[in-house]
Amino acid sequence: MPTIRFEGSDQSIEVGKGANLRRSLLFHGRSPHKGFEQVVNCRGLGACGTCWVEVLEGEENLSPPTKMEQLPTSPFKKIGVKGRRLSCQTRVYGDCLIRLHSE
Numbered sequence: 648m649p650t651i652r653f654e655g656s657d658q659s660i661e662v663g664k665g666a667n668l669r670r671s672l673l674f675h676g677r678s679p680h681k682g683f684e685q686v687v688n689c690r691g692l693g694a695c696g697t698c699w700v701e702v703l704e705g706e707e708n709l710s711p712p713t714k715m716e717q718l719p720t721s722p723f724k725k726i727g728v729k730g731r732r733l734s735c736q737t738r739v740y741g742d743c744l745i746r747l748h749s750e
C-alpha cells in the first residue's frame with residue numbers, strides 16, 4: 648500500500664493504490680484546504696485551485712497532471728510552481744512526501 652508522508656510530521660497515512668489524494672487526506676483528517684477554503688471549494692472538480700499540495704518526493708508515483716491542472720484559465724495554473732499538484736486531480740500509486748499549505 649502506498650504511504651503518504653507529511654513534511655515536518657511523524658504522521659503518515661497508508662492509502663489504497665490509485666487512491667484520490669484529496670479524498671485520502673480528508674478521510675484521515677488532513678485537509679488540503681486552508682481556512683475558509685475548507686467550506687468554499689469545488690469539492691474535487693478541479694476548478695477552484697484551493698486543494699493544492701506540494702510534492703517533495705515521489706512525484707513519479709503519482710498520476711500525471713490532468714487537463715484541469717493544465718488549463719491556462721485554471722486558478723491553479725496561476726500558482727504555477729513546479730511540484731505543486733491539485734490533490735483532487737491526483738491519484739497515488741506509490742510512496743510520496745508532501746507539504747500541506749493548509750497547515
Ligand code: FES
Pocket residue numbers: 669688689690691692693694695696697698699733734735736
Ligand atoms: S477541490 Fe477545487 S480544485 Fe481541487
